[in-house]
Amino acid sequence: MAEVSNSSGRDPLRSRIPVTVITGFLGSGKTTLLNALLQCPEAANTAVIINEFGEIGVDNDLVLNVTESMTLLDNGCVCCVLRGDLEQALLDMFTARRAGGIASFERVILETTGLADPAPIMQTLISDPMLALHYRLDGVVTLVDSVQGLAQLKDNAEAVKQAAVADRLVITKSDLAGPQAVEELANTLKRINPSARHAIAIDGKVDPTFVLAVGLDRVRVQPEAVERWLGDAPSAHGEHHHHTHDISTFTLFFDEPFEKEVFERCVDVLASLRGADLLRVKGLVNVVGENGPVIVQGVQHLFHPPVTLAAWPSADKRSRLVFITRKIERKTVADLFSAIAAIKPA
């Protein structure tokens, strides 16, 4: 059969249900934030997945336990208690939706347990081919409590990782801490993850669009959406390094376009050598023969299958990759690209 014609074809991003992962340490206010969010019209038709009933994101009074694992909230949202496999829960929910068994939800919010490492959840969402038919990771929102946050970040590697992989950081309980403590926390978070935008929740409330519309939802995308997704990445030669936690954030730019195979080889080598410390990789890559940039998204050793945007968001067609790493410096990654691709970062 002839090659697939791309005209009037499907947008590989647009038809996927967005999944927002809300993470944060114990007591960081995930329950309060989720409750407030579900009251907003922007969050109508949301399916909520929570880890266990004890930690339910909504008051028990509001919950009707209907099937073994799925619950209908009184605002029409669906709540699913995750008892086993996330992949299975998401597929079951999609099947139930398609069969008309549950409401036609338009997004999923997944609340992790406080101690959870969000990376495996993110990996499932970006790399599981069955899930990718129906869902896409929209963003990771990490909550940090202004009272306990600094101590947790100091003492606990998981708390640091939660902040490091975030697309959005929300500082909670600011009313219980002084403005100075809030500022100190904000500065610390900025050092751990300078690319993530942050907001301060007031009474557990944040602008729903700040947390729910983070990812790229179509290939014919507005330039500002690409900027929003990439976040406030450091400029070409900047590198943020947070010594206490060995977390680095840096951006590599490449003036020359990549041959597809060469770029894939670079990513493969990097992931196999240093995958565990590659906390998050996001970027746009100029690939020879493609009209728009190829978007790259990776968590540790797993990468999302490449998707090409319809057009570059600006006249600047340099490849740019934002790395958030643990114990890997900019130079190491830059050298690796130079060695394999013979393309020196700008």
Added chain:
Amino acid sequence: MSEKMNLSKGSNPADSMIWNFKLLAQDPLNGFGNVGEGINMQIAADGRRILWVAHESAPTNFTGIDVSDPRKPKVITQTQLPHNKMRSNSLDVVGNTMIVAYQTRDVGMTPAGFDIFDITVPEKPKLVSHFDTSGPHSRGVHTLWFVDGEYVHMASGAADFQPRNPKDDQMYMIVDVRNPSKPVEAGRWWAPGTREGDSEPSPWVTEGKFPVGKSGFRCHNTNVYPERPDRAYVGYIDYGAVILDISDKAHPKVVSRWASNPPYPGWAHTALPLFSRDLMVVSHESTKDNGADWPKLVWVLDMRLENNPMPISTLPMPPLETFSKRGGRFGGHNLHENQPGPAAWRSDTIVFSTLFNGGLRAYDLSDPFRPEEIAYFVPGAPPLSRVNAVQINDIFVDDRGIVYTVDRFTGGLYTLEMNF
């Protein structure tokens, strides 16, 4: 407090189900929301987009709807049939010419055939001529295809056509309308053995585990495209999908035929070629309520050899358990047919299929061995629907990507945006 969910039973027909479509508007068409299987769009001289629909049953003939703003459809023309024992069901539009089918309830009745209208002023359709196919064994025209401004391809009876079985009463007929005031028949073809006097035996098989022909060997959709003006892609109900060589319109010749029955239940409806992919999509119509004729499927065929169509997959259907209990028919029917012309959207990758109470579904055929459902719209039961469920009957997508789908009984028109 919300009602309890029960995942084991069929879903509630009052509930809408929607994924990757956005509903822009619904219009019950002045209370005549029973739309058949003829939808096409006119771009009027003043730039307005007029969607023309034929009705499934009397008393309404056809309706013109201004859908320039798809969020605010506006009925601008609605006409009545001369009597209640007939229907239009099908129409097509080229430029400012519209052709409307007429099918009567019983043989021997009139008017049976089609009318040609000048719709230059959409508010005032002007009758140009009538083409008569009535006869002692004819009910007239069930469906027609008119896309080149020159020929009408249609499923019709004729005064001189006597079928061996009354159910075989529609053949494929080509009518030359280059002079719209004087349409003339240009050619015809029927399944061998179905006409009285044929030398071939009737294809009916009445005995055994898989009888064939219960629904009749008659013509349904008759699609011809500019990519292959020498081919007609014909759905011929229990005779299957037939590709005809019409390079000599007076003498159509069979190139190939593919039928899923037996053992499947037949009722081949639409044969949609996807030329750039060497594929063909064949839908089968469900005609019985509550899943009684399941499975009426939509098949994907490899057409690299047009004389040997090879089925490779079917479009995935929503669960029978749910939809057989939702009310009315559930199964295949119409497809968006990639109509030529400036007002239609065309894709060789994405296929839209209407499934009665299963709603409108969109499928991605990037991998033709594994078609993937990518969107659905199942509106809740429209008020006064006699099966208490929606019966999505037909679909048209315009060049802007706006999707128009219609209910068979009362729901009228739904306008949607694609979200994929």
